[in-house]
Amino acid sequence: MRPALNRAIFAQRVWDSGALTVLATLVHVFDEAGDYEIFVRRGEAIVHRVTLAVGRDGAPRQLDLDLAALPGDDTRCGCEGGDGYAISEPGLVSFHVSRGAGAYSVRVQRRTERHKEWVLDSAESIPEGDLFAVVLVRPGVYAVADKVSGAEARISVELPRGERYRMDEPAMVELQKGFDPSELRVLAGRAVVFRCQDRARIGIELADETATVSS
Amino acid sequence: MAHVTVAVNESAFQSSLELLKRSFRFAAADSGDFGPFRLGYDVEAHLEGGTVDLRADNTFELKELDVRWSRLKVKLGLDIPSMCVGGGCIDLPWPLPDFCLPRWCLFEADPDVSIEPDLAAFVAQEVSLTGSLVVRYFDVTVPPPAIDPCALLRVVPPPPNNRWNIHLDPQTIDLDLFDFPDIVGNLFEDGLTSVIEALIPGGIVRDLVLVIVGSVADLIRDILDIPDEIDEWLSDFFNVSFGLHDLLLQVVGDFFSSCNPLYGIDDPLEILPATSTLIPVRIPIANVAVRNDANEMIIEADVGA
Numbered sequence: 001m002r003p004a005l006n007r008a009i010f011a012q013r014v015w016d017s018g019a020l021t022v023l024a025t026l027v028h029v030f031d032e033a034g035d036y037e038i039f040v041r042r043g044e045a046i047v048h049r050v051t052l053a054v055g056r057d058g059a060p061r062q063l064d065l066d067l068a069a070l071p072g073d074d075t076r077c078g079c080e081g082g083d084g085y086a087i088s089e090p091g092l093v094s095f096h097v098s099r100g101a102g103a104y105s106v107r108v109q110r111r112t113e114r115h116k117e118w119v120l121d122s123a124e125s126i127p128e129g130d131l132f133a134v135v136l137v138r139p140g141v142y143a144v145a146d147k148v149s150g151a152e153a154r155i156s157v158e159l160p161r162g163e164r165y166r167m168d169e170p171a172m173v174e175l176q177k178g179f180d181p182s183e184l185r186v187l188a189g190r191a192v193v194f195r196c197q198d199r200a201r202i203g204i205e206l207a208d209e210t211a212t213v214s215s
Numbered sequence: 216m217a218h219v220t221v222a223v224n225e226s227a228f229q230s231s232l233e234l235l236k237r238s239f240r241f242a243a244a245d246s247g248d249f250g251p252f253r254l255g256y257d258v259e260a261h262l263e264g265g266t267v268d269l270r271a272d273n274t275f276e277l278k279e280l281d282v283r284w285s286r287l288k289v290k291l292g293l294d295i296p297s298m299c300v301g302g303g304c305i306d307l308p309w310p311l312p313d314f315c316l317p318r319w320c321l322f323e324a325d326p327d328v329s330i331e332p333d334l335a336a337f338v339a340q341e342v343s344l345t346g347s348l349v350v351r352y353f354d355v356t357v358p359p360p361a362i363d364p365c366a367l368l369r370v371v372p373p374p375p376n377n378r379w380n381i382h383l384d385p386q387t388i389d390l391d392l393f394d395f396p397d398i399v400g401n402l403f404e405d406g407l408t409s410v411i412e413a414l415i416p417g418g419i420v421r422d423l424v425l426v427i428v429g430s431v432a433d434l435i436r437d438i439l440d441i442p443d444e445i446d447e448w449l450s451d452f453f454n455v456s457f458g459l460h461d462l463l464l465q466v467v468g469d470f471f472s473s474c475n476p477l478y479g480i481d482d483p484l485e486i487l488p489a490t491s492t493l494i495p496v497r498i499p500i501a502n503v504a505v506r507n508d509a510n511e512m513i514i515e516a517d518v519g520a
Contacts, residue, residue, distance in 0.1 A: 009300065009319050010420050023301070027314055061312035090310055096317045133316055135301035138419060159422055168303035170316060188423055189300035191316050195307075 006099055009137055013206040017132045018123045019103035020067060025096040025191075027131040028108060028120050030054045033089040039107040040067055040095075041123070051084035052093065052108075059086040063093045067104040095122075125201045132202050133170065133193040136186065140209040146175060147201040153179035155204075159188045175200055217502070217515035223478075224511045225269050231477055232277070232383075236262050238370040238475070241282075241466050245457060246290065251438045253292040253329075254452060256459065260284045262342075271509040275383065278343040282390070282463070284335040289449065291403065292329035293438050295411065298322065298424055321415075321424060328414070330406040337399050340391035342467055348505045348512060349384040351476070353377060365474035368466065379503040380476035381514065390464050393453035400445035404432050480516065 008022040015024045030036070033055025040048040048070040053059070063085055087093065095106050105123035109116050119127070125148055126132055136142060136157045144153040153173065167189040174180045176197035186192060194202055223231070239262045246255025265280030302318035355377050411434070415421050441448045454460045480500055487496035502517040 005415065005420075006319065006321055009321060010423075023319055025317060029311060031311075062314060064317060066317075088312075090312070092312060092314050094314070094317065098317075098319065131305075131314065135319060137300055137423060159419075159426060165426070166303075167300050168316075168318075170301075170303045170305055172305060188426070191301045191303060193305055193316070 008099060008101065013138065015134050015202075015204040016103075017126050017200070017202045019105060020095060020097055020122070021101075021103050022097050022099065023135040023137065025094050025131075025133040026106065026122055026126065027092055027094045027133070028106075028127075029090060029092060029129045029131075030087060031090040031129070032110075035111045036119070037109045037111060038065075038093075039109070040065075040070060041105045041107070042067075042102045053084065053086040054091055055089035056086040059088045059091070061088045061091050063087050063091070065093065065095050066098045067095055067106075068097045068100050068102065125199050126196050128196060128199055131193055131195050132200075133191045134204055135189065135191045136204075137188055138206060138209060139188050140206050142204055143207040144179065144202065144204050146179070147203060148199055149175075149177065151175065151178040151182075153182045153184065154207075155192060156183075156185045157188050158185060175202070217504075218518040219500075219514075219516045221514040222511045223514070225267070228269060228512050229267050232267050235370065235471075235475055235477060236265065236280070239467075239470055241463060242367075243459065243462060247456070251294050251296075251440075253290075255290040256453070256457065257286065257288040257290070258284060258459070259286040260463070269507045269509055269512065273506050273508070274345060274347050274386075275507065276343070276345045277383070280342045280344070282340040282342055284338055286333060287335040287338055288331055288333050290329060290331040291407075292327060293407065293435065294327055295322075295414075295434070296438070300423075328407060328410040330403070330410060332402050332406055334395065334399055334402070337396055337402075338393065340393070342388065342390045344383070344385040344389075344467070344471070345387045346383060346385040346472075348477075348507055349382050349472075350503050350505050351380045351382055352482075352503075353380055353479075364469060368470050368474040370475050374479070374481070377482040379480040379482055379500060379516070381478040381480075381505050382473070382476050383471040385468050385472055388464055388468055390460065390467065392460055393450050395446040395450050395453075397444065397446055399449060400447075403445045403449075404435065407435055408432075478514070480514075 012022050015021060017026060020026055036052040036054060038050050038052055039046055095104070097104055106120060107118060108120035110119050136155065139157050139159040142155040142157065144155060145151070165187055170191035170193050171184060171186050173184065173192060173194050174197060175194050184192065241260045242258065244255070244257040246253065260282050263281045263283050265277055268276045268278070270276060297320050299318040299320040302316055304313050304315040306313055353374065355375065412421065415424050435445070439448060480503060482500045483497035484500050485495050485497045489495040498518050500516050501519060504515050506513050
């Protein structure tokens with residue numbers, strides 16, 4: 001039997017940090033110990049809810065949540081309980097979507113004895129200090145824009161012929177009063193990681209698929 | 216002095232040997248799982264050609280005997296490794312830990328591919344034997360062994376009576392090693408390329424997959440873990456790992472020396488057939504010996520128990 005091809009990898013052309021899809025990753029930095037609760041939404045519906053303890057001794061420094069694989073669906077939130085998660089302080093939690101056509105957003109609430117506060121609402125924006133990464137597969141020129149600051153950038157994705165290369169070498173872009181660098185060339189299949197020094201909402205779109213730069 | 220002497224000249228000897236040689240059949244099948252790949256074979260061979268030379272030193276030489284493969288199927292299955300994009304780790308400033316990115320893989324599960332070409336047309340080997348003629352007595356009262364090594368090699372069933380058998384007893388057997396030509400390597404590469412490319416749609420998807428794996432040839436060599444040509448790798452497998460060369464060597468030896476006599480003399484020997492009124496006339500045969508010189512094979516025997 002032929003194995004199923006993960007077609008979303010090749011079909012995705014638009015990304016939005018406010019609506020996470022395949023090939024996109026949002027990384028939230030937890031730099032304050034405490035008890036948190038994570039709410040995962042697909043569209044308008046909450047499809048998952050789980051607790052997170054930050055600062056527990058011996059806990060891992062990184063937690064990866066595949067939003068497409070969490071229990072829950074559009075009719076129920078998967079809130080039936082469970083053990084929750086724990087990470088160190090500081091620690092990182094990444095949210096990504098492994099398959100499918102759904103678009104997800106994440107809200108994180110910090111709870112104390114006396115109050116609760118929202119520390120992340122990805123549908124609105126990415127807080128300062130967080131990261132947003134996208135794996136660009138299709139060759140072409142991508143337009144990048146930050147809806148909060150209005151900053152723009154361009155990424156040219158190349159597919160070299162006859163040359164074997166590693167996919168696991170991401171490129172870094174700093175976002176602070178503009179993208180640095182604002183023009184970037186990467187090889188297809190590698191991740192581009194935006195480190196947000198300001199609050200941001202990043203959108204990426206394949207603007208010109210025919211402008212493939214080949215070596 | 217023997218009571219009976221029979222001489223068989225070299226030409227007649229050759230004819231008898233030809234009849235026996237034509238009955239030779241070798242068939243074998245085996246497979247192995249070697250982790251990232253699986254390799255198996257299904258083969259069948261017979262013998263053709265060759266000339267026999269009776270030598271003055273009481274030995275014979277059977278040379279330039281061709282091993283012809285009527286079937287030499289090789290089944291190669293590969294587990295294609297994960298083909299994924301993304302991944303890698305990024306260095307974040309202290310006190311933040313480094314962050315490692317997720318990967319997205321092209322297939323839901325690792326795909327398997329396999330091909331099964333028939334390489335019979337590309338392989339040719341020669342075998343030659345030297346040895347002497349020996350006499351062995353077949354006693355019908357002795358029960359057969361629990362595991363009969365001649366079960367698949369015997370041309371005719373064991374006789375229902377005692378018999379003096381004259382066998383070729385090879386002392387040396389030279390068999391060419393399996394040596395697949397370059398074209399076999401091309402055959403495998405082309406075949407695997409076709410099945411791998413059939414897994415993935417064309418256009419940008421295929422371009423990206425081929426960038427990930429290098430080329431299909433690179434992928435095959437990585438999975439098989441071989442620096443050399445596929446044909447050399449396959450030859451080593453047949454000669455060493457599967458032991459097919461040694462097996463064929465043993466089968467050829469057993470065929471002539473143990474399982475199929477060249478000539479047989481019944482004991483007792485019927486010299487007059489039965490008639491409507493008389494039983495057959497049979498004489499006991501004893502002390503059978505065989506030798507040869509450069510011209511003929513000589514069989515000597517005594518009459519009587």
